[in-house]
Amino acid sequence: MIYLDNNATTRVDPMVLETMLPFLQGEYGNASSGSTFAKPAKKALAKARVQVAALLGCQPEEILFTSGGTESLNTALFSATQLHTDRRHLVIGSTEHSAVLKPVAWLEKRQGYEVTRLPVDSLGRVDLDELATAIRPGRTAAIALMWANNETGVISPVPEAAALAEAHGIPFITDAVQAAGKILLSLEGLGIHSLAISGHKFHAPKGIGALYVNRHFPFKPWMLGGAQENNRRAGTENTAGIAGLGAAAELALHHLRGHAGSGEGSGAESVRQLRDRFETEALRRIPGAHLNGDPVRRIPNTSSLRFDGVQAEGLILLLDQRGICVSAGSACTAGSLDPSPVLTAMGLDAVAARSTVRFSFSRLTTADEVDQVLDGLEKSVVKFRSLFPAEGLNG
Amino acid sequence: MIYLDNNATTRVDPMVLETMLPFLQGEYGNASSGSTFAKPAKKALAKARVQVAALLGCQPEEILFTSGGTESLNTALFSATQLHTDRRHLVIGSTEHSAVLKPVAWLEKRQGYEVTRLPVDSLGRVDLDELATAIRPGRTAAIALMWANNETGVISPVPEAAALAEAHGIPFITDAVQAAGKILLSLEGLGIHSLAISGHKFHAPKGIGALYVNRHFPFKPWMLGGAQENNRRAGTENTAGIAGLGAAAELALHHLRGHAGSGEGSGAESVRQLRDRFETEALRRIPGAHLNGDPVRRIPNTSSLRFDGVQAEGLILLLDQRGICVSAGSACTAGSLDPSPVLTAMGLDAVAARSTVRFSFSRLTTADEVDQVLDGLEKSVVKFRSLFPAEGLNG
Numbered sequence: 201m202i203y204l205d206n207n208a209t210t211r212v213d214p215m216v217l218e219t220m221l222p223f224l225q226g227e228y229g230n231a232s233s234g235s236t237f238a239k240p241a242k243k244a245l246a247k248a249r250v251q252v253a254a255l256l257g258c259q260p261e262e263i264l265f266t267s268g269g270t271e272s273l274n275t276a277l278f279s280a281t282q283l284h285t286d287r288r289h290l291v292i293g294s295t296e297h298s299a300v301l302k303p304v305a306w307l308e309k310r311q312g313y314e315v316t317r318l319p320v321d322s323l324g325r326v327d328l329d330e331l332a333t334a335i336r337p338g339r340t341a342a343i344a345l346m347w348a349n350n351e352t353g354v355i356s357p358v359p360e361a362a363a364l365a366e367a368h369g370i371p372f373i374t375d376a377v378q379a380a381g382k383i384l385l386s387l388e389g390l391g392i393h394s395l396a397i398s399g400h401k402f403h404a405p406k407g408i409g410a411l412y413v414n415r416h417f418p419f420k421p422w423m424l425g426g427a428q429e430n431n432r433r434a435g436t437e438n439t440a441g442i443a444g445l446g447a448a449a450e451l452a453l454h455h456l457r458g459h460a461g462s463g464e465g466s467g468a469e470s471v472r473q474l475r476d477r478f479e480t481e482a483l484r485r486i487p488g489a490h491l492n493g494d495p496v497r498r499i500p501n502t503s504s505l506r507f508d509g510v511q512a513e514g515l516i517l518l519l520d521q522r523g524i525c526v527s528a529g530s531a532c533t534a535g536s537l538d539p540s541p542v543l544t545a546m547g548l549d550a551v552a553a554r555s556t557v558r559f560s561f562s563r564l565t566t567a568d569e570v571d572q573v574l575d576g577l578e579k580s581v582v583k584f585r586s587l588f589p590a591e592g593l594n595g
Numbered sequence: 596m597i598y599l600d601n602n603a604t605t606r607v608d609p610m611v612l613e614t615m616l617p618f619l620q621g622e623y624g625n626a627s628s629g630s631t632f633a634k635p636a637k638k639a640l641a642k643a644r645v646q647v648a649a650l651l652g653c654q655p656e657e658i659l660f661t662s663g664g665t666e667s668l669n670t671a672l673f674s675a676t677q678l679h680t681d682r683r684h685l686v687i688g689s690t691e692h693s694a695v696l697k698p699v700a701w702l703e704k705r706q707g708y709e710v711t712r713l714p715v716d717s718l719g720r721v722d723l724d725e726l727a728t729a730i731r732p733g734r735t736a737a738i739a740l741m742w743a744n745n746e747t748g749v750i751s752p753v754p755e756a757a758a759l760a761e762a763h764g765i766p767f768i769t770d771a772v773q774a775a776g777k778i779l780l781s782l783e784g785l786g787i788h789s790l791a792i793s794g795h796k797f798h799a800p801k802g803i804g805a806l807y808v809n810r811h812f813p814f815k816p817w818m819l820g821g822a823q824e825n826n827r828r829a830g831t832e833n834t835a836g837i838a839g840l841g842a843a844a845e846l847a848l849h850h851l852r853g854h855a856g857s858g859e860g861s862g863a864e865s866v867r868q869l870r871d872r873f874e875t876e877a878l879r880r881i882p883g884a885h886l887n888g889d890p891v892r893r894i895p896n897t898s899s900l901r902f903d904g905v906q907a908e909g910l911i912l913l914l915d916q917r918g919i920c921v922s923a924g925s926a927c928t929a930g931s932l933d934p935s936p937v938l939t940a941m942g943l944d945a946v947a948a949r950s951t952v953r954f955s956f957s958r959l960t961t962a963d964e965v966d967q968v969l970d971g972l973e974k975s976v977v978k979f980r981s982l983f984p985a986e987g988l989n990g
Contacts, residue, residue, distance in 0.1 A: 201632060202763060209625040209831060217619050224612050224800055229920075230604040235911070237596060237920045265663030267802065270820040270830035299820030299829060306819055400831060407662065407802050407833025415743075424701055425665040425694030434694060435665035436604060438802025516630070525624075525632045564809055 202343045202569045206401075207350050207378060207502060207560035212444070213403040219447035223440035231437045231469060232428055241439045245469070248446025252410050255384030255449040256376075256395070261415060264429045265442050268409035269377040269398030270299040273344075275411055275433070276394040277303045277424040280342035280371035281313075282420040287341035291316045291334045293326055293356065295542040297375055299396075300344050313341070322547045323355035323494040331361055335368055342371045347379035347395075351529045351542040351558055352493030353502025355379070359390050366391030371417065377401055377409075381452035382499045393417050399441065403562070404448035408441030455563050467563060472500030477562050479503045485578050492543060492556060506548075506556040510584050515557055518580035524573055526559050556580045597919045597964045601796075602745050602773060602897060602955035607839070608798040614842035614956040615800070618835035626832045627823050630829030635910045636834045643841025647704055647805050650844040651771075651790070652781030656810060659824045660837050663804035665694040668739075670806055670817040670828070671789040675737035675766035676708075676817040682736035686729045688721055688751065690937040694791075695739050708736070717942045718889040719749035726756055730763055737766045737788075741776035746924045746937040746953055747888030748897025750774070754785050761786030766812065772796055772804075776847035777894045778863060788812050794836065798957070799843035803836030850958050862958060865899045867895030870956050873965045874898045880973050887938060887951060901943075901951040905979050910952055913975035919968055921954050 203211070222240070229238030231245050249260040256263075266272045277300070281290075292304055294317040302335040307313040316334040318326045326345065335343070344363045345356050358374050365372035371393035379385060381402030387395065395412040399405060413419045414434070425434030458466025483489050488508030507515065519526055529540045539553035548556075559573070598606070617635070624633030626640050644655040651658075661667045672695070676685075679754030688700055689712040702708040711729040713721045721740065730738070738760045740751050753769050760767035766788035774780060776797030782790065790807040794800060808814045808827070820829030853861025878884050902910065907923040914921055924935045934948035943951075954968070 203632070205625070205628065205630065205632075208628050209623060211621075211623045212619045214620075220619070224607050224615070225609075226606075228604060228606045230600070230801075233600065233603050233922055234908075234920065235600065235920050236915050237598070237600075254640075267666065267833070268830045270818055271662065271666075273820070274818055276643070288974055296819070298822075302819035302829065403831070406625075406831050407836045423665055423669055424697035425668070427693075434669075434697065435663045436793070436801050438662070438800070440800055441802045458746070513629075520631050525630050525631065527628055 202573055204524065204526045204559045204561060204565065205572060206562040206565075207558060208527055209400045209406065210403045210562055211564060212405050213448060213451055214402055215379065215388070215451060216444045216447045220440040220444040223443055227439075231439055232426065238348075241437070244439055244446075245437055245445040248442045248449075248473055251446035251449045252397075255380060255385070255453045256397070256412055257309055257388055258412055259415060262412050263430045264411050264413060265437065266409045266411050266433060267407055267438070268400070269297075269375070269396050271300040271367065271423070272304050272396030273297070273373070273375055276373040276396060277307070277342065278422040279420045280373055280393060281307065283371060283418055284341050287339050288312060289316070289336050289340045290342055290344070291312045291318065291340055292344045292546045293318050293320070293346055294322055295324060295349055296344060296346050297350055297377070298377055300346070304344070305542060318345075320545050322538040323495070324349060324352050324492070324542070324546050325494055326356055328357055328360055330365065332364060335370065336366070337368050340368070340370050342373055342393075344373040344375070346375040348376070348382070348499045349493070350378045352504045353378070353498040354493040355383070355497045355499060358392070362391045378499060378502075379455070379471060381449070382455050382471075382501055387412060387414075394419070399445040399448055402448050402452045404445045405441055408438055408445045410445065422586040427582050463496070468500045470566070471561050471563060472568050474565055474567060475501055475503055478559065478574060479505070481574050482577060485574065488582050489581075492546065492548070501561040504556055505559065506552055507581050507590075508555065510555045510581055511588070512557050514584050514588070518583055519576060522576040522580065524576050526557055528556060529558055597835045597968055599919065599954045599956060599958040599960065599968060602953060603922055604795045604797045604801065606959060607800050608843060608846055610846060611799055611839045611842045615835040616838040618838055622834075626834055627821065636832070639834055639838040639841075640832055643844075644842035647792075650775060650780070650848045651792070651807055652783055653807055654810060656825075657807050659806050659808060659827045660832065660840070661804045661806050661828060662802055662833070663795070664770070664791050666818070667791030667793070667806040668692070668694040668768070668770055669698050669806050671768040671791060672702070672737065672739065673817040674815045675768055675788060676702065678766060678813055679736050682734050683707060684709045684711070684735045685739070686713065686726065686735055686739055687739045688713050688715070688741055689940045690715055690719060690744055691739060691741050692745055692772070695741070695770055695858050698737070713740075715940050717765050718890055719744060719747050719887070719937070719941050720892070721751055723755055723759065725751055727759060730759070730765065732763050735763070735765050737768055737771045739768040739770070742790075743769040743771070743894045744888070744937060745773045746935060748893040749888040749900045750778075750892045750894060753787070757786045773894060773897075776844070777896055778853070779851050780910050782807060782809075789814070792986070793838040794843055797843055797847045799840045800836055803833055803840045805840065863895045865961070866956050866958060869960055869962060869965050870878070870896055870898055873954065873956075873969060874900070875892045876969050877972060880969065884976075887941065887943070893930055896956040898954040899951055900954065901947055902976050903950065904983075905950050905976055906983070907949055909979050909983070910975055913978055914971060917971040917975065919971050921952055923951060924953055
């Protein structure tokens with residue numbers, strides 16, 4: 201099986217699992233209990249906090265552990281709106297993940313918030329001038345703009361947008377679920393209020409994530425109960441998951457910085473080279489193939505391609521038969537009959553959106569796999585078009 | 596190390612870990628993606644849902660997986676209050692866990708809810724007549740009453756209270772975190788709206804739990820985003836944790852029902868016998884030792900004992916030096932300088948509350964361990980009293 205669906209989820213790194221195992225075996229103490237027996241669990245939390253902070257370029261006390269990206273984003277939105285309950289306006293990107301879209305739609309429908317959804321251009325980019333225009337000083341409660349899009353990989357101008365928000369005293373939230381571990385981040389001084397990451401997108405297990413909360417800004421907890429996480433997130437700490445997240449963060453940072461002597465960014469560079477070779481070859485070999493999204497300002501592991509005359513579900517099935525695992529887009533909206541809202545926001549019509557397949561690489565992807573996928577992809581597109589010529593190039 | 600702090604957390608059963616491992620290794624597919632590769636993950640979720648439903652005596656479609664008891668209780672309270680937003684009154688027990696107390700206090704302070712906190716008697720029991728009196732028909736939005744108390748193990752009259760709530764059309768929520776896996780539960784027909792359980796209290800890992808939602812009652816999701824869990828709980832499913840929860844539920848049910856030929860309830864009975872022997876001996880051997888809570892209507896694994904002239908933290912430390920791990924009460928409130936609100940609600944003064952230690956057993960506890968703890972406990976109490984005679988029996 202060749203796995204190119206790493207934006208949906210990733211394989212747990214064996215070294216991550218090794219870090220987790222003691223806490224699933226003998227070291228089962230409750231980190232919030234005072235006993236000697238709980239000391240290894242407590243130490244694991246402290247270590248993981250340092251490791252995750254290093255990945256994000258922030259302070260350990262700015263990290264709180266959650267059950268994943270969705271909880272982190274729900275928490276961030278709740279916290280930001282609780283800070284200024286008199287403000288009833290939100291600004292978000294129109295291509296945000298459902299973990300932002302849905303809570304914001306709830307605030308709109310049930311709590312009377314007005315919402316400005318920033319449009320994107322045909323390359324999936326938001327415009328900072330439009331953001332500046334959308335801001336209502338004294339009335340905008342929060343701005344949420346994703347760091348990198350899950351379907352196209354397009355990177356938003358987060359530092360610039362956060363500076364704009366900070367200048368207006370508006371909490372700025374960013375979904376970095378697809379950015380963390382794929383590009384180097386350095387949050388210190390950026391003026392971001394809170395930022396969400398998810399472990400299983402960078403080789404930690406599912407069910408663990410983190411929320412960065414800027415130490416200079418106030419914060420209101422969402423999940424209420426015990427005093428865990430310095431009173432910022434209640435619930436017994438998932439020690440094994442947290443230890444795994446820490447190990448995965450350290451491995452990702454090591455990868456991103458490159459191995460000794462090979463220079464900063466070389467890990468991301470090696471993934472980018474594989475992705476670029478795949479993309480260039482696919483676009484060259486397959487007639488009627490097109491790239492979605494900004495070709496430059498993108499995370500290095502993602503390639504969103506559409507194929508004229510092809511229906512994504514069918515192509516994915518043909519690739520699946522060849523042992524190649526890819527997807528049409530977000531697993532969180534899989535099963536929906538609607539075309540991708542991300543692609544339609546970029547101006548693609550429903551037919552074009554439905555002809556899109558996402559290839560997402562990881563540091564575990566090999567050059568040999570890329571060759572096999574290119575071969576399988578070419579043959580599968582040809583096969584689809586021969587089976588359904590009415591939908592084909594000349595159909 | 597002898598571990599008698601199983602109400603704080605439990606050891607992951609090796610068979611549970613074995614069930615989890617494939618999903619932390621090769622079977623890392625995203626259960627919500629449509630690919631062939633994700634099929635084992637999907638199957639694991641379905642299997643775990645059946646296993647957890649069997650433990651609770653309900654239907655699989657009534658189970659949704661969460662990150663733990665705290666999330667389940669926050670979700671239940673949110674959902675219930677969203678069902679009747681015009682109702683602004685809540686009834687809860689006064690000895691609830693902080694995962695109920697804190698969200699309810701937030702609703703009270705920030706959302707203008709009125710809250711009736713039902714008192715308990717000196718044995719930790721709520722009075723059904725007081726519950727009936729507290730209900731304000733058409734105005735009470737929800738009732739929350741824990742199934743078993745985490746500090747004393749005292750069992751509330753949940754079926755009766757739920758029937759009362761149902762008769763008034765009020766959603767009834769129960770925290771069964773300390774009950775599930777320790778006593779047989781059968782939810783079908785009880786009229787409970789929602790019920791929370793936590794995996795790590797019965798030998799599953801930390802970071803996984805479930806919420807039972809009665810299929811006959813409406814439900815509003817709390818964590819919003821993707822369409823996971825039939826649109827009732829967003830976020831990529833923690834496949835390994837869920838598989839582990841299912842396996843732990845099956846093992847717990849097997850234990851509770853007793854092994855072949857030994858009759859129903861024999862697993863709980865064997866834990867109860869160990870606990871009772873410990874308790875009887877401790878009360879007999881140690882002068883000035885007392886039991887907290889209802890001696891009869893209790894989960895079979897918990898013994899809350901107080902020792903005149905002893906300060907719990909000191910005694911716990913002395914036991915810790917002997918390799919015996921116990922606690923004063925809730926890990927979720929550990930570090931607090933206040934005496935236990937559970938024990939003070941039962942009428943204990945601060946000194947008596949602070950002299951209380953909780954011994955919580957599990958199916959892994961052995962008779963030999965009980966003997967060692969009895970010996971260590973007796974010696975430690977004597978030592979404490981000799982070190983601090985001013986606080987002693989005649990102090």
